[in-house]
Structure formats: structure tokens, C-alpha cells
Amino acid sequence: MTAKIEEKLGTLHYTIDKEAHIKVNFDACNDCENKACIRGCPAQCFELVQDEVKFQYEDCIECGTCKILCDKKAIEWNYPRGTFGVVFRKG
Amino acid sequence: MVESVDTIVVGAGPAGSATAYSLAKAGHEVLLVERGKTPGEKNVSGGVLYGSVLHELIPNFWDEAPLERVITNRNLVFLSGESSFSLDFSSSKLEKPPHNGYSVIRYDFDQWFAKQAEETGALLATGIRVDDLLWENKQIVGIKAGSDEIRAKVVVAADGINSTLVEQAGLRKDLKAKYIALGIKEVIGLPRDVIENRFNLEHNEGTAHTYLGCTKGYPGGGFLYTNQDSLSLGIVLKLPIFKTKSHSKAPEFIDHLKQFPYIRRLIKEGTRLEYSAHLVPEGGYHGLSKLYTDGFLVTGDAAGLTLNIGYALEGMNFAIASGVAAAKTILRAHKQNDFTQSTMKHYQKLMNQSFVLKDMKTFRNAPAIVSSPRLMKSYPDFINNLALDLYQSTASPRPKLINLILKHVVHEISLPHLFIDGIKAVRGL
Numbered sequence: 001m002t003a004k005i006e007e008k009l010g011t012l013h014y015t016i017d018k019e020a021h022i023k024v025n026f027d028a029c030n031d032c033e034n035k036a037c038i039r040g041c042p043a044q045c046f047e048l049v050q051d052e053v054k055f056q057y058e059d060c061i062e063c064g065t066c067k068i069l070c071d072k073k074a075i076e077w078n079y080p081r082g083t084f085g086v087v088f089r090k091g
Numbered sequence: 092m093v094e095s096v097d098t099i100v101v102g103a104g105p106a107g108s109a110t111a112y113s114l115a116k117a118g119h120e121v122l123l124v125e126r127g128k129t130p131g132e133k134n135v136s137g138g139v140l141y142g143s144v145l146h147e148l149i150p151n152f153w154d155e156a157p158l159e160r161v162i163t164n165r166n167l168v169f170l171s172g173e174s175s176f177s178l179d180f181s182s183s184k185l186e187k188p189p190h191n192g193y194s195v196i197r198y199d200f201d202q203w204f205a206k207q208a209e210e211t212g213a214l215l216a217t218g219i220r221v222d223d224l225l226w227e228n229k230q231i232v233g234i235k236a237g238s239d240e241i242r243a244k245v246v247v248a249a250d251g252i253n254s255t256l257v258e259q260a261g262l263r264k265d266l267k268a269k270y271i272a273l274g275i276k277e278v279i280g281l282p283r284d285v286i287e288n289r290f291n292l293e294h295n296e297g298t299a300h301t302y303l304g305c306t307k308g309y310p311g312g313g314f315l316y317t318n319q320d321s322l323s324l325g326i327v328l329k330l331p332i333f334k335t336k337s338h339s340k341a342p343e344f345i346d347h348l349k350q351f352p353y354i355r356r357l358i359k360e361g362t363r364l365e366y367s368a369h370l371v372p373e374g375g376y377h378g379l380s381k382l383y384t385d386g387f388l389v390t391g392d393a394a395g396l397t398l399n400i401g402y403a404l405e406g407m408n409f410a411i412a413s414g415v416a417a418a419k420t421i422l423r424a425h426k427q428n429d430f431t432q433s434t435m436k437h438y439q440k441l442m443n444q445s446f447v448l449k450d451m452k453t454f455r456n457a458p459a460i461v462s463s464p465r466l467m468k469s470y471p472d473f474i475n476n477l478a479l480d481l482y483q484s485t486a487s488p489r490p491k492l493i494n495l496i497l498k499h500v501v502h503e504i505s506l507p508h509l510f511i512d513g514i515k516a517v518r519g520l
Contacts, residue, residue: 002346008277008366015128040333042275042341042368062133063368064253065273065341068266069333078255082126082236083218090278090321090365091135091197 005044009059017084020057021077022066028074029053036069061086095242096122096214098421099234100249101221101256103130104197105407106391107249108204109148109414110421115212117422122241123205123213124234126220131201134251135369137274137314137325139192139299140200141408146189148415149207153188157199159318160297161185162192164290167402168353170304170313171475175353186296194297194316194323195407196278221250224259224387230431231260231386244430245421247388249414252370254380254393262389263380268330270374270395270458272311275345276325279361283320289357290317301401304471305348307338310462313348315357321364322357324348327371329462341368371406372397373462376455382442383435388417398450400457400520409447416441456519463515465508473503 029035035053037046043059046066062085067077079085098114100107103125111123127133139162145152153161163185168177185191209215225233225240233242248256252271257263281289290298302313311328326344333341348354372378372395379395382388390396391410398405416438424434442448460466477499481492490498500509 002343003363005342008342008363011363011365012367034334034336036333039338039340040273040330042273044340044342061368062253063273064266064370065330065333065368067253068268068271068330068370071334077253079126079220079253082220083128085133087127087132088135088365088367089132089196089198090323091131091133091276091367091369 009043012061013087013089014058015084015087016058017080019081021080021085022055022057022060023076024053024055025072025074025076026053028072032072032074034071036071037066037075040065040069095233096120097243097425098122098245098247099124099241099243100247101234102249102251102393103205103215103217104134104201104249104251104391104410105204106393106410106414107247108201108208109411110247110249110390110417111208111213112148112204112211113415113418114421115208117418118212119422119425121213122243123208123215124219124221124236125205125215125217128218129202130205130215130217131198134197134201135274135276135367136195136197136407137276137323137327137369137371138404138406139316140195141192141405142189144408144411144415148411151188153193155203157195157203159194159196160292160295162194162299162316163296164292164298166298166300168300168302169471169474170302170351170353171471173352174475174479175351176471176474176478192299194299194318196318221256224256229385231384245386245388245424245435247390247417247421248393249390250393252372252392254389257380257389257393260384260387262382262384267374267378268334270372270378271330272327272371272373273330273341273368274325274327274371275341275368276323276366277345277363278318278365278367279322279324279358280320280364281322281361285360286317286320286322292317302348302354303466304468305351306344306467307347308464308468309338310464310467312467315354322361324354324358329373373399373458375399375458376451377458379451383432383438385431385435388420388435388438390414390417396447396451398454398457399461400454401461405450412445412447413442416445454519456515460515460519463512465504465512469504469508473499476503
């Protein structure tokens with residue numbers, strides 16, 4: 001039984017900033033063979049839609065995996081601004 | 092707005108709170124800055140808090156701190172399909188403070204620890220993300236957060252594994268995937284009495300499990316520990332796994348772990364309370380950043396101060412120890428009124444003398460050994476298949492034990508590999 005990511009992320013509390021804290025240079029993704037972000041992101045914020053990488057920051061759980069895995073250095077990574085982002089109450 | 096304090100500590104996790112607490116206790120002015128609305132809400136743990144260092148800092152902390160359970164049972168489990176083979180150790184001797192371990196929920200524990208620092212005199216500022224360091228003549232002299240600048244004689248980076256400050260200070264280049272693992276955890280709610288019956292525990296006793304063989308052959312492992320009325324179940328995966336193409340997405344690894352019959356029984360009827368993920372420094376000594384520069388010290392995960400030697404996992408304890416050493420260094424620098432590298436390097440000296448860097452040096456090759464691919468598949472298969480042959484009666488003649496062992500060694504591991512791994516383990520662990 002594989003649980004859907006929505007069910008997992010549904011346990012979390014977020015305060016979502018209107019501005020994205022992570023920015024992806026999608027031009028670089030086109031030449032990227034590996035696209036490790038798609039597999040590595042534990043919140044599945046990266047998705048492959050018709051061979052193109054799509055990213056949404058709203059579900060991000062701020063682990064930093066994507067930045068380290070990106071072969072193309074296409075990810076401009078930061079934490080969300082103070083008070084924004086995910087809250088773990090059982091970490 | 093420009094303000095100024097003696098010391099700024101960035102990040103109110105165990106390293107930051109230990110630094111701020113120690114400084115405040117010595118009557119020193121310290122500002123503890125945290126990006127979460129409350130300390131702990133950004134933090135995720137995958138292990139046990141050992142009590143020894145914290146007890147030195149806050150004697151008998153266990154009387155007040157929000158701890159979940161005292162760990163009196165350890166279980167190393169080799170998982171292989173339908174089978175599981177465990178090395179189970181229990182002792183009430185593990186219960187005796189201060190050399191014992193506790194399970195903690197970081198939201199509660201980190202909040203408590205930061206509050207101790209605050210009540211001792213530290214200023215705690217939450218909901219603030221530090222964006223930049225302030226520089227003056229190649230010396231770090233404060234922080235920038237949004238449009239605010241705050242000056243300080245020393246800035247302490249306790250901002251965790253993704254420390255932006257360590258990079259800005261030039262003490263580390265990009266984090267290397269090979270030195271980092273991704274931890275994914277689910278906290279599963281179960282009634283207290285169910286946990287105690289299921290894990291054979293008495294009131295307030297807890298267990299911590301380590302699992303091998305549950306990562307589809309990739310470097311990593313699983314863990315479980317008991318909280319008062321929940322279980323923390325997780326999987327740790329070396330990041331390079333995701334660089335290779337043909338395998339599952341990260342969240343599927345924890346689903347895979349939950350499907351082993353051994354795990355399924357332990358979490359039965361539980362409800363998923365929270366899903367989380369966090370990176371873990373796993374490079375050991377080789378993965379450390381530089382620890383200091385002019386006006387700047389690095390503590391805890393930000394420096395890479397964790398150690399995984401398979402049977403023991405250190406993180407929070409190392410973080411607290413590094414915070415205490417950072418505070419000592421700062422107090423000494425104040426006496427000399429010198430905040431350049433020449434006084435900051437005292438921190439390196441203190442850390443070299445402490446068990447933290449001594450252990451990290453002794454076990455510098457352990458990270459490579461505990462992430463050996465054979466440990467993830469061959470050995471769990473070997474021990475389980477051997478046990479199956481020992482305990483199954485097939486109505487055919489039983490081979491002698493040595494023949495069975497040899498058969499499985501040849502099949503699942505190979506003799507040269509067993510020999511090499513044995514030597515490495517003896518030397519490295």
C-alpha cells in the first residue's frame with residue numbers, strides 16, 4: 001500500500017508566503033539528464049509533466065535535498081521568510 | 092535600524108540554546124535568533140537524546156524537560172522479506188541518569204531548552220530569518236535580517252545542516268551529496284498502554300530500533316523509537332541514491348519499510364500524526380566544515396557534528412557539547428577583548444579535546460562502513476536465510492551448522508567479501 005503524498009503532507013501545518021522561497025531555473029532542467037529532484041524531494045514538489053520539470057514551493061518541508069541533488073545548480077534555495085513555511089509539531 | 096549585542100546565536104536548536112544558555116548563565120549579553128514562530132517547529136530528530144552533556148549544563152534536567160521515554164531497550168533488526176532477525180538488548184541499567192538516552196519530540200524539547208536560555212537572561216527573538224552576515228575589515232560583525240542590521244562581537248551559526256551562514260562565511264563550499272542523508276519520518280499515534288504492551292515496556296520505559304535491509308539495497312537504514320503515545324518511524328537514505336535513475340521516489344521508501352511484516356505488526360492500528368523530512372550530516376569527520384573564523388563560530392549540524400557508527404548515533408548531544416565549547420570560547424575572547432581568529436581558534440582546541448571530535452576522528456571510517464551496500468542487503472539476507480534453515484524442519488537430513496553457514500556465506504555474501512568486511516569492521520568500528 002503506497003500512501004498518497006497528499007495524505008502525508010495533509011498532517012502538516014503551513015503558513016504560506018506569497019513569495020516563493022525556492023526558485024528554479026527551468027531552462028537548465030531541459031539539459032538535465034538526471035532530474036534527481038523529482039525522485040529526491042520528500043514532499044514531491046518537483047514533478048515531471050510531459051518531460052518538463054514543474055515545481056511548486058507551497059508543499060515544501062524545507063529539507064534542502066533539491067539544492068544538494070541538482071546537477072545543474074539550477075536551484076536558488078533559501079528558507080522561507082521568518083514565521084512562514086512548514087511547522088512540525090511532532091519532530 | 093541598527094542595534095548591537097555582545098553575541099548573536101542563529102538558530103534555537105540544541106546547539107544554539109546550549110550556547111545562549113551558557114553565555115547567559117555567565118551574565119553575558121546574548122541574542123538567540125530563530126526563524127520559526129517558536130523554537131523546535133522546524134526541527135526533526137531521528138534518534139535518542141543522550142543525557143550526559145545536558146546534565147552538566149542543567150543538572151537533573153530530566154526532572155523538568157519534556158522527555159518522552161527513557162530508552163531501556165535497543166533492538167537491531169535485519170529485515171529480509173517475510174523474515175526478521177533481531178539483536179534485542181534490554182537493561183534497567185540503561186535507565187540510570189545521566190548516561191542514559193531519551194526519546195524527545197523536538198517541538199516540545201527545543202521550546203523548553205530555548206526557554207531555559209531565555210529565563211537565564213538570553214534574549215530570544217523568534218520568527219526572524221537571518222539573511223546575511225555583516226562584515227567589517229574581513230571580520231564578521233553581525234547579521235542582517237530583512238532591513239534590520241544587528242551588530243555583535245561574535246556570531247554563532249547554529250542554523251542547522253542547511254546553514255546559509257557557514258557558506259557565506261566561506262567555511263564550507265556546497266554540501267556534498269555523498270556526505271548527506273535524507274531522513275523521512277512518520278509519527279504514528281497509538282495509545283500509551285498499547286505501546287507498552289506491544290514493546291514489552293513498563294511505565295515511561297522506551298525502545299529504540301535500528302533496521303537494516305529495508306532500503307531496497309541502497310545505502311541507508313530504518314529506525315523506530317517510542318514516544319509516550321506515539322511511535323517515530325523513519326528511514327534514512329544516502330542522497331546519492333537519488334542520482335541513480337532506476338528506483339522509487341523518496342516518499343515510497345517509507346511505505347516500503349511499513350510493508351515488512353515485522354514493522355506492520357508494530358504500527359498496526361496506529362494513525363499517522365505527522366510526516367516530516369530532514370537532512371542528516373553523515374560524512375563524519377570527513378564531512379566537517381571549518382569551525383571558526385574572525386568573529387564567527389559554527390556549532391551542531393551546521394558544522395556537520397554528527398556521528399553514525401551503526402550501533403550508536405550522536406547528534407543532539409554533540410550539538411549541545413559544541414554549544415558549550417562555543418560559549419567558553421566567547422567568554423575567553425571577551426576577557427582578551429579580541430574576537431579575531433586568534434581567540435576563536437580556542438573553540439577548535441576545546442572541540443579537539445572533547446569526546447565529540449575524538450569520537451569523530453576514531454570513527455572517521457565508520458560512515459563508509461555503515462553505508463556499505465552489502466550491509467543493506469547481503470547481510471540481512473544471509474542472517475535471515477540461515478535462521479530459516481536452522482528453524483525449519485524439511486524432513487530431509489539436516490546439514491551440520493558449519494556447512495549451513497558456509498553455504499549461506501557463499502550464496503549471499505562470498506567468502507572474500509566476508510573477510511574484507513570483517514577486517515574493515517574491526518578496524519573502523
